[in-house]
Amino acid sequence: MVGGQLGLTGLSTSQARERLAEDGPNELPRPNRRTPLRITMEVLREPMFAMLLAAGAIYLLLGDRTEALILLGFAGLSIIITIVQEARTERTLEALRDLSAPRALVIRDGETLRVPGREVVNGDILVLEAGDRIAADALLVEAQELEADESLLTGEAVPVHKRAAQASDPEQAEPGGDDTPHLFSGAIVTRGGGIARVTATGMRSRIGQIGRFLETLETEAPHLQRETARMVSLCAIGGVTIALLVVLLYGSLRGDWMAALLAGIATAMSLLPEEFPVVLTIFLAMGAWRIAQVGVLTRRASAMEALGAATVLCTDKTGTLTQNRMTVTELWLPSGSVASMGDGSPRPEFHELIGAAALASAPVPVDPMEVAFHATARDARVPAREDWELVHTNGLRPDLLAMSNVWRPVEAGEPLFAAAKGAPEAIARLCRLDGEAHLALERAVHAMAARGMRVLGVAYANTVGDDLGKGHEAHDFSLLGLVGLSDPLRAGVPEAITQSHSAGIRVVMITGDYPVTAQAIAAQAGIGSGALMTGDEVKALSDGELRARVKDVAIFARTMPEQKLRIVSALKAAGEVVAMTGDGVNDAPALKAAHIGIAMGRRGTDVAREAAAIVLVEDDFGAIIVAIRLGRRIYDNIRKAIGFIFAVHVPIAGLAVAPLLLNLPLVLGPIQIALLEMIIDPVCALVFEAEREESRIMQRPPRDPAERLFSAALVLPSILYGGIAFALLLGLHIATTYWGFAPDRVRALLFFALVASIMALVLVNRSFSTSLTRAVWRNNPSLRYVAAVVSIACALILTVEPLRRILHFAPLEPADLSFLVLVPALVLLLCERVKDRKRFLVAASTTARRKEA
Numbered sequence: 001m002v003g004g005q006l007g008l009t010g011l012s013t014s015q016a017r018e019r020l021a022e023d024g025p026n027e028l029p030r031p032n033r034r035t036p037l038r039i040t041m042e043v044l045r046e047p048m049f050a051m052l053l054a055a056g057a058i059y060l061l062l063g064d065r066t067e068a069l070i071l072l073g074f075a076g077l078s079i080i081i082t083i084v085q086e087a088r089t090e091r092t093l094e095a096l097r098d099l100s101a102p103r104a105l106v107i108r109d110g111e112t113l114r115v116p117g118r119e120v121v122n123g124d125i126l127v128l129e130a131g132d133r134i135a136a137d138a139l140l141v142e143a144q145e146l147e148a149d150e151s152l153l154t155g156e157a158v159p160v161h162k163r164a165a166q167a168s169d170p171e172q173a174e175p176g177g178d179d180t181p182h183l184f185s186g187a188i189v190t191r192g193g194g195i196a197r198v199t200a201t202g203m204r205s206r207i208g209q210i211g212r213f214l215e216t217l218e219t220e221a222p223h224l225q226r227e228t229a230r231m232v233s234l235c236a237i238g239g240v241t242i243a244l245l246v247v248l249l250y251g252s253l254r255g256d257w258m259a260a261l262l263a264g265i266a267t268a269m270s271l272l273p274e275e276f277p278v279v280l281t282i283f284l285a286m287g288a289w290r291i292a293q294v295g296v297l298t299r300r301a302s303a304m305e306a307l308g309a310a311t312v313l314c315t316d317k318t319g320t321l322t323q324n325r326m327t328v329t330e331l332w333l334p335s336g337s338v339a340s341m342g343d344g345s346p347r348p349e350f351h352e353l354i355g356a357a358a359l360a361s362a363p364v365p366v367d368p369m370e371v372a373f374h375a376t377a378r379d380a381r382v383p384a385r386e387d388w389e390l391v392h393t394n395g396l397r398p399d400l401l402a403m404s405n406v407w408r409p410v411e412a413g414e415p416l417f418a419a420a421k422g423a424p425e426a427i428a429r430l431c432r433l434d435g436e437a438h439l440a441l442e443r444a445v446h447a448m449a450a451r452g453m454r455v456l457g458v459a460y461a462n463t464v465g466d467d468l469g470k471g472h473e474a475h476d477f478s479l480l481g482l483v484g485l486s487d488p489l490r491a492g493v494p495e496a497i498t499q500s501h502s503a504g505i506r507v508v509m510i511t512g513d514y515p516v517t518a519q520a521i522a523a524q525a526g527i528g529s530g531a532l533m534t535g536d537e538v539k540a541l542s543d544g545e546l547r548a549r550v551k552d553v554a555i556f557a558r559t560m561p562e563q564k565l566r567i568v569s570a571l572k573a574a575g576e577v578v579a580m581t582g583d584g585v586n587d588a589p590a591l592k593a594a595h596i597g598i599a600m601g602r603r604g605t606d607v608a609r610e611a612a613a614i615v616l617v618e619d620d621f622g623a624i625i626v627a628i629r630l631g632r633r634i635y636d637n638i639r640k641a642i643g644f645i646f647a648v649h650v651p652i653a654g655l656a657v658a659p660l661l662l663n664l665p666l667v668l669g670p671i672q673i674a675l676l677e678m679i680i681d682p683v684c685a686l687v688f689e690a691e692r693e694e695s696r697i698m699q700r701p702p703r704d705p706a707e708r709l710f711s712a713a714l715v716l717p718s719i720l721y722g723g724i725a726f727a728l729l730l731g732l733h734i735a736t737t738y739w740g741f742a743p744d745r746v747r748a749l750l751f752f753a754l755v756a757s758i759m760a761l762v763l764v765n766r767s768f769s770t771s772l773t774r775a776v777w778r779n780n781p782s783l784r785y786v787a788a789v790v791s792i793a794c795a796l797i798l799t800v801e802p803l804r805r806i807l808h809f810a811p812l813e814p815a816d817l818s819f820l821v822l823v824p825a826l827v828l829l830l831c832e833r834v835k836d837r838k839r840f841l842v843a844a845s846t847t848a849r850r851k852e853a
Helices: 012-025 036-044 049-063 065-098 205-215 223-254 256-272 275-292 304-306 316-320 348-359 369-378 424-430 436-449 493-501 513-526 537-538 543-552 560-575 585-593 606-611 620-664 670-687 711-737 743-765 772-777 780-800 799-806 816-853
Strands: 103-108 112-114 124-131 137-149 190-199 297-300 312-315 327-333 338-340 389-394 402-408 418-424 452-463 480-484 505-512 532-536 552-559 579-582 595-600 614-616
Touching: 036 223, 065 223, 103 505, 124 137, 137 452, 190 389, 223 256, 223 620, 275 297, 275 304, 275 620, 275 670, 297 620, 304 595, 304 614, 304 620, 312 316, 312 389, 312 560, 316 513, 327 348, 327 369, 327 436, 348 418, 348 452, 369 480, 402 424, 418 424, 424 436, 424 452, 424 480, 424 585, 436 452, 436 480, 436 513, 493 505, 493 513, 493 620, 505 560, 513 532, 532 537, 532 543, 537 552, 543 552, 543 560, 560 579, 560 585, 579 585, 585 595, 585 606, 595 606, 614 620, 620 711, 620 743, 670 743, 670 780, 711 743, 711 816, 743 780, 743 799, 743 816, 780 799
Parallel strands: 312 505, 312 579, 505 552, 532 552, 579 595, 595 614
Antiparallel strands: 103 112, 103 124, 124 190, 137 190, 297 614, 327 338, 327 480, 389 402, 402 418, 418 452, 452 480
16 A cells, blocks of 8 residues: 555554564675685685695605695695785675664554664565665655665666655666655665655565575686696696606616606606795785785785786776765856856855855755755855754755745844755746746756756745745745756776776776766766767667677666676677676676676675675775786786796706716705705795886786686796706706716706706796896895895805705815806896897787787
8 A cells, every 4th residue: 555545553563573584684694704714715725725735745745744844834824824814804894894784763553663674574664864774675655855865776876856656656666767656775865754665675675686686696717716727637647647757767777666766756846836826826815915005905816816807997987986975066157157166166256156055955964965065155165154044945846846945044124035946947937037048047057967967056035924834936036046066086087097098908887877977977087989878778789789789888877787787798708808896786796797896895885895806995996907007917927937937847857857868867856856946936936926017017908818827928938948947957967977077066066056047047037028137136125035045055055064965965166166157147148038039029029910900
C-alpha cells in the first residue's frame, strides 16, 4: 500500500522479530578478514614460494645444509615481508571501514524508535531527515522537499529530488533521475524529510544485488604467477634431466660412480635457478612496501607488476577525477557581467547575488549546493545577516522547481526580505521575465550548462507580513542573476592524465553522470578526443559490436554497473590491459573484472575496496601514475635480475660440466657452488631490486601484454653474456692446466676469477639503455654494500688457511692477481660491444616501424 492507504503504526515488535529471523540481518556479508595465518597460507600457495621451499628441501636431501638454510632463510624473509605488508594493508582497510552500521528511525507499534540498521526489516516504516543515511531500499510514502545523494550508486554528483509514491509506481526501480519515489540503501538525505516503507533489505537491496553479482566474477591469474608456474615445470624437468646425463656420462667415462654422483649433484646445484622465486617474491614485496610510502596499498602484490603494463586506464568521474563536492564556479548578472571564481574573490557588484543565494538556502546547510553558497558568501566576506530571523520557507513544488526563504531584518520598520533560488526557468517565471530579458537569461544558462555547470537562478523581493502565508507567486521577485556550480577536479588530475598519455596509456571516463557534465570534466582533465557513448547505446550493442567500438570511445556517460562491467570486458577482449578506478558500489563489478582494480580509500565504499587490488589511501588520482611508474620499474628490474641469473649460471654450469668432457681437473664441487650462490642470491635480491628506473620510463609505450617474462629477447643475450664469461674462464682453465699449475691453485684462481666475472655481469645487466660508463656510476647503495661484503669474504678466504683447506684452495701467487683483473675487464668490454650492437639493432628496428606507420 502507498500514500494514504498505509497507516503509520508500522510493524509490531513481534512482526519485526519474525521478519528478521526469516530474511536475516539487513547487512551485506563481509568477506572473512585476512588474518596473518590466512595471508601466510595464501603466500605459501604461490608457485614462486613453492619453488623456493622445494629448492631448499632438495638441498637438505642432498646434504647441503648451508645452501638449504640460505634458501629457506630467503623464503622466510620473503614470507615475513609479504605478511607484514599485506597485514598492514588489511588493518588500514579495516580502519577505513565504517564499522558501526547506520542506525534508523522506524515506526513500530505506533511509536518511533531508533534501531541498528542491521535490524531494519522489509515493511518497516522509516522516518527520514536531512543528513540520514538510508538503511534499506524503500518507497516514499510522504515527502517534504526530500532530496538524496545517490552518487555512490549512480555517479551523479548532484542530489536528486524525490516525490511521494503513487498507486501506479512499481515497488523497485533503477537508481538515478529526478522525481522518483524510490530510495536506496547507502544514499544520503541531503534536504527535507519524509516517511518511507522498506521494500528490500540486505542482499535483496540494490547494493546487495551488486554484491551477489561480484561473487560470480573470477579474477584472472596474474601474469607473473602464470610465468612462474611455467618456469617451475621447465626448470624441474631440465635440471633433473641434465644432472642424470652428467652422472651417466661421468660414470661411464671415468668409472667412478661415487664421483659421478657428486658431479651430478654439483651440476644440479649449478643449473637449479632458485634465484627466480627469490627475485619475484622479494621484488614484489619490496615494491608493495615502497608504494605504501606514497599512500597506495596493494592487496595483491602482483597487481604492481600488472599496473606497469596497463594500456587503458578507465576512471569514474565523481569522487575519482572530481572531489564530489559542489563549488560555485561562475556568476552572471542581468547586465551581462560575468565573474569566474577561479579569478579570485568576486567584485562587489556580485555580492548581492552571492548573499541572496545563501539566504535562499538552509541556515545550517546539508545539501552540497547550499554548502557551496554559504562557503562562497563567507569567502567573499558578504555580510552573514546572522541577526536576521527566518520567518517562512516556501519549498519546491513539482510544478515550480524553486524555493524561497523569508527573513525579518533586525531593524524595526524595514520590510521583510525574500530570497529565492531554483531552476532558471522557475526563477524566470517568478520574476515574470519576457522578451529580451528572458532570451538573455536562456543564452547565459545554455552557455554555462555547456561548460558542465549546474545552473541555478537567484531572485529577491521585499515583502510585508501579510504575504507570509502565501506562495512564491505572491512576491514581486526581481532577478539577481545566475550561479553556476560544478564538481571541481582533484588537484593534479590534468598533470596525471598528461603523464598517462605520455606513457602510452589511454584514459577513458566511465560515469553515471550526464553526457554534458562528463564532456566538460573530460575537457578540463585533458582526457582527449574521442567519441561519447551513453549507457543506452552500450546496452543496444552486442558484445562483438561493443568490442569494435570501445577503441574509439573516450567517454561513457549514464552507465549502470552492468554496463561498466561490459565496457571493461570489451576492452579486455580487444587485447587491452585494463586498470579501472572507482569508489562507488556501482564501480565494484568493473573493479573486480579489470586486470587492476583501483579503489579510493577515504571516500570509497567497502564493496569497492574489497573488489579492488589496489587502494589509494588519500584518494589521490596522481598516486596512480606513481604506482604505474613503480610497476614499470619493478618489471624492468625483474627482467634485469632474470637476465643476470641466466648469464651467471652459464659459466657456473660450464665450469661444472666442461672438465668432464675435456678431461680437466674439476674446479667446482657442491661446496664451491654453494659459496657462489651465497654471492648470487643477495646480488639478485638486493642489488637489482634497488636499481633506479630506466631513462624515459614514462615516455615509452606499455609492453605487449603477450610478452613472455622469460622471452628469447631477454634470455638469448643473457646466455651470450654468460657464454663470453665462460669462454674466458675455460680458456684460463685450459691455460693454467697446460702451464702445470697445481689443481688446488687452478681451483682457487678459477673460483675468484668467476667471482670477479659475476660482479662484471652485474654491471652489464644494471641497465638496458645506459652505457657501461654511466651504469658503473649509477647510484645504488646496495651494490656498494654487497661489493664490499664480497671483497671482504674473498680476502678472508685467501688469508685464512682453514677456510682455504675446506674449499680445497691453494694460496695464489702475485702473478695470479693479474688474471683476476684481466678476465672481468674482458667480460665487461666484450659484453658491452654486444649490448651496443643490440641497442643499434633495436633502434634501427624501431625507426623502420615508425616509417612504415
